[in-house]
Amino acid sequence: MKEVSDNLKTETKGQVLSFSQIRRWPEFGVIIAFIILLTIFSIFSSKFLTLRNITGILTIVSELGIMAIGIAFLMIAGEFDLSVSSVYALSGFLFVTLANKFNSPLAFIITLALAAFIGFCNGIITLRSRIPSFIATLGMMLFLRGTLLAVTGGESVSYKADAIMPSLLTRYIGYGFRPSHIWFLALTLIFSMVLTNTRYGNWVFATGGNKEVARAMGVNVNKVKIINFMLSSLMASLSGCIVISRFNLANASFGTGMELEAIASAVIGGTFLTGGYGTIIGVFFGAFLMGMMRTGLVMMGAPAYWYQAFVGAILIIAATINLKLRRLEM
Amino acid sequence: MQKITPLVKMVDIEKNFGAVQALKKVNVEVQPGEILGLLGDNGAGKSTLIKILAGVFPPDAGEIFFEGKQVNFLSPKDARASGIETVHQALSLVNVMSISRNFFLGREPTKKIGPVNLLDRKKMDEECKKAVTGLGVRVRSPHEFVSILSGGERQAISIGRAMHFKVKLLILDEPLTALSVRETKEVLRQVEKAKESGVSVIFITHNVYHVYPVAERFVMLDKGIKIGEVYKKDASPEDIIEIIATGKMPQELKS
Numbered sequence: 386m387k388e389v390s391d392n393l394k395t396e397t398k399g400q401v402l403s404f405s406q407i408r409r410w411p412e413f414g415v416i417i418a419f420i421i422l423l424t425i426f427s428i429f430s431s432k433f434l435t436l437r438n439i440t441g442i443l444t445i446v447s448e449l450g451i452m453a454i455g456i457a458f459l460m461i462a463g464e465f466d467l468s469v470s471s472v473y474a475l476s477g478f479l480f481v482t483l484a485n486k487f488n489s490p491l492a493f494i495i496t497l498a499l500a501a502f503i504g505f506c507n508g509i510i511t512l513r514s515r516i517p518s519f520i521a522t523l524g525m526m527l528f529l530r531g532t533l534l535a536v537t538g539g540e541s542v543s544y545k546a547d548a549i550m551p552s553l554l555t556r557y558i559g560y561g562f563r564p565s566h567i568w569f570l571a572l573t574l575i576f577s578m579v580l581t582n583t584r585y586g587n588w589v590f591a592t593g594g595n596k597e598v599a600r601a602m603g604v605n606v607n608k609v610k611i612i613n614f615m616l617s618s619l620m621a622s623l624s625g626c627i628v629i630s631r632f633n634l635a636n637a638s639f640g641t642g643m644e645l646e647a648i649a650s651a652v653i654g655g656t657f658l659t660g661g662y663g664t665i666i667g668v669f670f671g672a673f674l675m676g677m678m679r680t681g682l683v684m685m686g687a688p689a690y691w692y693q694a695f696v697g698a699i700l701i702i703a704a705t706i707n708l709k710l711r712r713l714e715m
Numbered sequence: 716m717q718k719i720t721p722l723v724k725m726v727d728i729e730k731n732f733g734a735v736q737a738l739k740k741v742n743v744e745v746q747p748g749e750i751l752g753l754l755g756d757n758g759a760g761k762s763t764l765i766k767i768l769a770g771v772f773p774p775d776a777g778e779i780f781f782e783g784k785q786v787n788f789l790s791p792k793d794a795r796a797s798g799i800e801t802v803h804q805a806l807s808l809v810n811v812m813s814i815s816r817n818f819f820l821g822r823e824p825t826k827k828i829g830p831v832n833l834l835d836r837k838k839m840d841e842e843c844k845k846a847v848t849g850l851g852v853r854v855r856s857p858h859e860f861v862s863i864l865s866g867g868e869r870q871a872i873s874i875g876r877a878m879h880f881k882v883k884l885l886i887l888d889e890p891l892t893a894l895s896v897r898e899t900k901e902v903l904r905q906v907e908k909a910k911e912s913g914v915s916v917i918f919i920t921h922n923v924y925h926v927y928p929v930a931e932r933f934v935m936l937d938k939g940i941k942i943g944e945v946y947k948k949d950a951s952p953e954d955i956i957e958i959i960a961t962g963k964m965p966q967e968l969k970s
Binding site for chain 1: 769790791795801803805806808809810811812816822825832833834836
């Protein structure tokens with residue numbers, strides 16, 4: 386027995402810095418891709434690595450990334466949420482309307498509460514009806530977007546209320562930085578911590594990895610799923626409030642298609658579409674990659690349309706590489 | 716002889732799935748420190764019976780006593796809290812999680828840092844490594860994914876986990892299916908080790924030769940009815956197969 390544990394010790398010691406150990410970082414792929422793209426853009430555009438451009442990218446990345454973190458957290462628990470883009474638009478609209486009528490902190494709280502309720506509904510519908518969440522939230526996405534368009538008639542509303550929430554969310558704080566950058570970073574760290582270092586995080590992995598096993602081991606998988614649906618919706622709502630505070634304008638068509646960008650960020654960051662595996666730090670870089678491509682391509686002189694084509698190509702490459710890396714592990 | 720309270724006593728258990736009556740007034744007892752073989756063909760109701768005991772779903776009728784007290788498990792969590800743990804070939808470990816995360820799933824140790832409870836990952840890794848190595852499973856690290864382990868190693872880890880958490884009743888659902896000869900031997904050795912430490916075991920299988928070497932008593936089910944119950948000293952494996960095949964107890968074994 387002693388001998389066995391000694392063997393074990395030497396074996397682990399020997400591979401501390403081996404390639405296989407590094408490869409086991411789930412964020413490995415996306416960080417490499419991040420560095421490659423950063424290098425290419427810096428070479429081809431002298432203005433790419435300037436503080437102004439970087440903070441500009443950060444602004445876009447934060448808004449997409451906050452949504453992506455919520456989606457990824459839910460995807461790891463084995464469910465999808467396509468309704469985030471509609472929650473995002475609805476939240477922006479509701480926030481502006483309520484803030485104009487009352488004040489912005491109250492508007493913010495009510496908006497988040499409604500988003501949490503929508504997430505709760507997504508969860509209940511998915512679990513009760515037993516239809517896949519992909520379909521349930523697709524329905525919710527169309528329902529919310531349609532309702533919003535019908536109620537507003539496509540009209541925009543502009544923000545005319547106090548500066549409390551906009552200052553806390555997105556007004557400049559110096560050198561081009563905005564509070565939304567801090568929100569994004571803080572939420573990345575918090576969600577990452579919860580996922581890897583709390584009991585709840587372990588249950589999220591288990592629920593997505595194999596919900597029958599999780600249930601047999603005493604995990605309340607339905608509760609985990611509903612909480613994660615609510616978080617996904619809440620994050621999308623926060624993202625919506627941030628964007629609207631930056632534009633000072635809300636429109637019912639905001640964020641159309643953004644759910645796919647958020648899912649793409651999560652997948653590029655190493656999250657499994659099938660659930661049970663993923664990292665929030667990976668999603669952080671995934672979202673960063675998306676934002677970097679958006680500005681980088683434009684700065685290199687490519688028409689903005691190429692952005693989507695690039696995202697598509699990177700998504701396929703990233704998903705393939707991630708799968709290959711995991712195959713080596715499992 | 717003094718009468719010992721059975722660890723588990725299931726009385727007149729009934730369960731229906733729609734029009735199908737899966738269990739009809741089934742009575743089963745398990746004594747402390749006993750290995751009970753639960754036998755029957757596919758669809759006999761073995762899994763249904765133990766799922767009721769493990770809290771996966773409630774019975775439609777009947778009572779369950781655990782350590783003499785009537786219990787009503789609403790979820791697997793309840794059953795687990797009482798000391799009943801099921802080891803199921805497909806349902807015990809999450810493939811895409813590490814060994815140590817699996818080992819402590821649902822019972823993760825935490826430490827308080829400031830206002831928050833965080834996983835005690837160091838303790839998880841160390842205890843898991845110690846327990847797993849003690850079972851003779853050679854893994855490079857507790858961070859390895861379960862998916863790279865063989866069937867026997869997974870079974871060993873599942874049983875080892877139950878032992879680590881000091882269960883009172885270990886339910887093994889077809890633990891030897893698809894295992895190699897050596898792995899089978901290893902698992903059986905662990906089952907005996909569990910018994911030696913005072914744990915009761917319910918060993919479910921459709922193959923009497925799997926359980927005959929280790930069990931002391933056998934209960935046979937067929938189409939949701941308990942068709943027989945014998946002690947090892949009274950019946951050979953062939954007798955038991957005969958009972959399952961014919962669906963009734965022969966005269967000379969009825970006592």
